[in-house]
Amino acid sequence: MLNKEDVLERLKDVKYPGFEKDIVAFGFVKDIEVKDDNVFIEVDIVSSSPEVAGELKADIVKKVTLVGAKRVDVVVKQPKAPTQKSNSQSGKNMAPHIKNFVMVSSGKGGVGKTTTTVNLAIALASQGKKVGLLDADIYGPNVPRMMGVVGSGPEIVGQKVKPILVYGVEMMSMGSLMEEGQSLIWRGAMVMKAIEQLLKDILWSDLDVLFIDMPPGTGDAQLTLAQSVPVTAGICVTTPQQVALDDTERSLDMFQKLHIPIAGIMENMSGFICPETNKEYDIFGKGTTAPLAKKFNTQVIGEIPIEPAVREGGDAGKPVVFFKPESETAKRFQESAKKLWIVIEKVNEEGGANNEAIQPTIGVDGGASASACSTSGCGH
Ligand SMILES: Nc1ncnc2c1ncn2[C@@H]1O[C@H](COP(=O)(O)OP(=O)(O)OP(=O)(O)O)[C@@H](O)[C@H]1O
Ligand SMILES: [Mg+2]
Secondary structure, eight states: OOOHHHHHHHHTTOBOTTSSSBHHHHTOEEEEEEETTEEEEEEEOSOOOHHHHHHHHHHHHHHHHHTTOSEEEEEEEOOOOTTOOOSSTTSOOSOTTOOOEEEEEOSSTTSSHHHHHHHHHHHHHHTTOOEEEEEOOSSSOOHHHHTTOTTOOOOEETTEEOOEEETTEEEEEHHHHSOTTOOOOOOHHHHHHHHHHHHHSBOOOSOSEEEEEOOSSSSHHHHHHHHHSOOOEEEEEEOSSHHHHHHHHHHHHHHHHTTOOEEEEEEEEEEEEOTTTOOEEOSSOSSOSHHHHHHTTOOEEEEEEEOHHHHHHHHHTOOHHHHOTTSHHHHHHHHHHHHHHHHHHHHHHTTOTTGGGTSOOOGGGSHHHHHHHHHHTOOO
């Protein structure tokens, strides 16, 4: 069995990139947790260079694996690059080790944001991505119920909290941190603090995507989130009726004002599939979001029918994508997840929200200028 001391000893072999001194001697190792040969390490470094972080992480994983760790999760904390462009309003990034943030919003309540977020997250995880889900609906957190983890308290590690791993997705919600049935009246400032803490004080892995399930509308939670992290893409969920579409337009407008790239509109409750006959009926209408998508220069990322299994799965904590993968709804969520990933890749290629990862290194610690010189052969 591994213990902390073994891990710490091995970390003394990890040199800080570009230096002779190791990261333990530098005092960069902030936290080591060992459980069942799974190791979590947090280091806090002084360089904002992604190359330095990547090199360091690879070296740590290599060295710690050699002493028998089954899985090594490394969080490298870094200061922000001085020239970092960020579409978070404040230029802040409270969870820089997470590669992409996807905000799921809606103008109206009850249109299926949480259902969409949960199923898209599970779908993307099943497609091989490392996925997390943050329930930012501080007023009415529903994610624990929909993921079947009501009452499972999370593990506390020092001052931090481990996300709950469920259906291949790391999840955290205020609902998991409060007593069951407890209701809270939140003021704006408290919502801000709560969301910031859910980003900072949760031990999220180095996720490919963190989905964020928002409360309905355009309020404190949305603004706080946009100020706290660079949001890679937003999804707006709506139902097909005109009254819902009016509110959806406000939500899309908010994304635009916050400079959040819109991944698409999810048309939920789009037609009804009769479980007996498999025939499809229009209840609230269908296909009504396409003109709105066009107006905002985006796509309809999916049309999810009303399916009793979706509601049953939501109430029972058994999401359709996981428990009924053969259902039409599950297939459509899988398709939507693929479309979302294409948008995320495109935003990153264009240097959009996630540009810390692709910013050229600024020569604060000499790294970039040195390598630029050696490749150009200037001899310095
Ligand atoms: N496609 C669907 N078919 C059947 N039931 C659905 C579908 N989408 C959502 N529901 C059900 O509708 C209800 C509302 O969905 P959900 O909680 O996901 O909406 P929401 O937008 O997150 O609501 P809120 O604004 O309160 O956070 C839930 O009971 C859910 O199971
Ligand atoms: Mg919800």
